[in-house]
Amino acid sequence: MAVSANRLELLQIADAVAREKSIDRMVVIEAMQDAIEKAAKARYGAETEIKAEINPRSGELRLWRLLEIVGEVEEPGRQIDLKSAKARNDAARIGDFVTEPLPPIEFGRIAAQSAKQVIVQKVRDAERERMYDEYYNRIGEIVNGTVKRVEYGNVIVDLGRGEAIIRRDELIPREMYRYGDRVRAYVYDVRREQRGPQIFLSRTHPQFMAKLFMQEVPEIYDGIITIRSIARDPGSRAKIAVTSSDSSIDPVGACVGMRGSRVQAVVGELQGEKIDIIPWTDNIADLVVSALQPADVAKVVLDEQAERIEVVVPDEQLSLAIGRRGQNVRLASQLIGWDIDILTEQEESERRQKEFTERSALFMDALDVDEMVAQLLASEGFSSIEELAYIELGEIASIQGFDEETAGEIQNRAIEFLAAQDRAFDEERVALGVSDDLYEIPGLTAAMLVALGKDDIKTVEDFAGCAADDLVGWTERKDGELKRFDGTLKDFPVSREEAEEMVLQARLKAGWISEADLAPAEDEIIDEEQAV
Numbered sequence: 001m002a003v004s005a006n007r008l009e010l011l012q013i014a015d016a017v018a019r020e021k022s023i024d025r026m027v028v029i030e031a032m033q034d035a036i037e038k039a040a041k042a043r044y045g046a047e048t049e050i051k052a053e054i055n056p057r058s059g060e061l062r063l064w065r066l067l068e069i070v071g072e073v074e075e076p077g078r079q080i081d082l083k084s085a086k087a088r089n090d091a092a093r094i095g096d097f098v099t100e101p102l103p104p105i106e107f108g109r110i111a112a113q114s115a116k117q118v119i120v121q122k123v124r125d126a127e128r129e130r131m132y133d134e135y136y137n138r139i140g141e142i143v144n145g146t147v148k149r150v151e152y153g154n155v156i157v158d159l160g161r162g163e164a165i166i167r168r169d170e171l172i173p174r175e176m177y178r179y180g181d182r183v184r185a186y187v188y189d190v191r192r193e194q195r196g197p198q199i200f201l202s203r204t205h206p207q208f209m210a211k212l213f214m215q216e217v218p219e220i221y222d223g224i225i226t227i228r229s230i231a232r233d234p235g236s237r238a239k240i241a242v243t244s245s246d247s248s249i250d251p252v253g254a255c256v257g258m259r260g261s262r263v264q265a266v267v268g269e270l271q272g273e274k275i276d277i278i279p280w281t282d283n284i285a286d287l288v289v290s291a292l293q294p295a296d297v298a299k300v301v302l303d304e305q306a307e308r309i310e311v312v313v314p315d316e317q318l319s320l321a322i323g324r325r326g327q328n329v330r331l332a333s334q335l336i337g338w339d340i341d342i343l344t345e346q347e348e349s350e351r352r353q354k355e356f357t358e359r360s361a362l363f364m365d366a367l368d369v370d371e372m373v374a375q376l377l378a379s380e381g382f383s384s385i386e387e388l389a390y391i392e393l394g395e396i397a398s399i400q401g402f403d404e405e406t407a408g409e410i411q412n413r414a415i416e417f418l419a420a421q422d423r424a425f426d427e428e429r430v431a432l433g434v435s436d437d438l439y440e441i442p443g444l445t446a447a448m449l450v451a452l453g454k455d456d457i458k459t460v461e462d463f464a465g466c467a468a469d470d471l472v473g474w475t476e477r478k479d480g481e482l483k484r485f486d487g488t489l490k491d492f493p494v495s496r497e498e499a500e501e502m503v504l505q506a507r508l509k510a511g512w513i514s515e516a517d518l519a520p521a522e523d524e525i526i527d528e529e530q531a532v
Contacts, residue, residue, distance in 0.1 A: 027126040029054050036061065040102070050102070063102040069094050131162045132197035136190045142211045143201070147181040157183055157201060164199035172203050172235040172271050184269065186211060203270075204234035212269055213240070216262045217255055225251045228280040231334035235271050239291060239331045241280040252277050278335075284309065288340065291332035295321035298345060305495060306484060307475055308339045315344045339484075359383055367413045376401065377410075389414035422446045434458045440509065443502045448492055455488040464506040468499040 014028040036052040040063055049066040067080040069092055080098060088098055145157035145164065153168035155177050166185055177183060185201035186208035202208060210227045219225040225244050232238040244251040255277050256263050263275055278290040285300040288309050299312035313321045321342050322329050333340045343351070356378050363374035366385050380399055382388055388396065388411060396407035425446035432453030437460050438444055444452075457463055472494055473487035489499070507513050 024126070026056065028123060029056055031123055031126075036063070065102055066097045069096050069098060128196045132190060132192060135159075135162065135164075135187060135197065135199045139187050139190060140207065140211075141187055142184055142208070142215070143187055144182065144184050147177045147179055147183055149179060150177060155183070157185070159199070162197070162199060164201045166201045166203065170200075170202040170204050172273070174235060175203070175271055204232065206230035206232050209238060209240065209266065209270065209275075212266045213255060213262075216257070216265045219244070219249060219251075219254045224249060225254055229335050229337070231331040232273075233327055233331060235273055237274045237276070237327055237331060238270075239276045239278065239335045241278050241287070241291070241335055243280040252279055276331075284336065284338065287336055288332065288338075291335050292321050292328065292340075295328070297321075299348070305472075306339075307337070308341065308484075309336070310341045310343060312343050312345055312348045315346055318342065318344050363388075366417045367410060369410070369413075373410075385414050385417055389418050425450050429453055432458070435460065437509070438463060438506075441502055441505050443494070443498055445492075448489055448494075451488055451491065457488065460506050460510050464503065464510040464512055466503055466506075468496050468503065471499040471503070472496050 014025055014032065033052045033054055036054075037050050040050045040052065041048060049068075051064045051066055053062050053064075054060070055062075070079045070081065072081065092098065143159055143164070145159045148156045148158040148163065150156070153171075155166040155171065157164045157166060164185075164187075166183070170185075171177075183203075185203050186205045187199065188202045188205050188207070189200040191198045191200070207230070209230055209232060213227065214220045217225065220227065220242075224246050225242055227240060227242055229241045230238065231240075240255070242251040242255055244254070254262075263277065267273060267275060276293065278287075278293065281287050281290075284302060288300055288311060289297045292311065292313075295313055295317045297311055297313055301310040301312075302308075303310070311321070320328070323331075329340050329342055356375075359378040359382070360371065360374040362385070363369060363377050363382075364371060367374070367388075376399055377388070391411075393404065393407050393411060396402060396410055397404045399407075402410075422445075429446060429449045432450065434449045434453040435458060438449055438452070441460070441463065452458070452463065457466065466488075469485075469487065471487045471489045473485050473490055475484050487499075494502075504513075508515070
């Protein structure tokens, strides 16, 4: 049985398939051409190079055999000698191709089935590519779909022109879906995989909440109000920080809406998740006070280098500040991006008393003074021997009960203590095999060299190979919590900028870089001058 299609039928088939699969009409026509080429090879021989062309306007089908021009013919079905080619076209050259028109072919049953498989595969590939491009460009958007099935807790969603998956860990806890349920979710990833593009949706992603607020609050959609940060415990509680570019618009009030209508719409979509909306400020201390609401905060102490905040609350507010299972302080920490330690006023008082006792004992041992003198120094805010050794003498003499002679004696004892300590550290440095050359790097002390030696950093080259993170440590966010990793110089008051400068000086000394490398480029100098 022979199968044939007239010109009109070819174009009608191409149009119908393109509409049904939402792909370009030319993709379908090209798939037909490939299928016809494959069928023609079955008729004229697999070694024959055949080109098929369907006119997209008229539907006319034309077939050619391609012959490569060579000096000596080895494959007669694919090649032609230069002499024969020149007889057809004087401009023929070796390496070019000549074409021979072929008559239209009738498709047998096997050839038609083979052509169908080619077209189906090509159309499927085009459909997958179209779906990938469409949804890849929609990453970060909310999509609506219908639950198609539930597999091992994962929800398969029909989006109309594709399927997506909400994995079990991306669903709000205690959320149940059945076949046919409507679902809204956030597109957070689209990947190419062997079985086609995979679209991953989430209902727990912080940006899902941000997009829901954008749909409910026109000021956010218009860019007047900006969501600066979100922290979620999906299905339970969330904190969201907002700011307004228009001073006449209250960002918190706009997000809450009249009688809470706007925020309740979001809460309803998130299965009753409680949402705390707070105003964002660049002042971290004020921000943490707002983030820990409804607890009252008595005192905030910042450690900017470690990105850690110490918060003191009244004794009766401790459980409120921490929240159930630590939820309140955990969400506040995620919202701000800093670690938060909660202390009661009693705990802070006990800690301060302990620090006062430790400092007093340090001064008594190091300076050989009595307890009263040591406590006077500690109560005036001195926390280290270095402070006493290098501070202006008048600062010590101004302490009530001290005169210049007493202040001078205390400072001399502090200097002598540090000198003795340096000698002891230097002996330990030598024993560890740390090079004397490291002393030439500004900022490094004998105690630091001992710490470096214990970490097997013993030469200028070793030090030059370090990064600032190796020296002062670094922080990483894992599972929504900041984790601190200590550096070699963790026990010393060295900032990241100082560490970078020391490493730079070591690389200069080691010859890894030159002063010329550090000089700003001419165009950078011009830019700076123009900026001024």
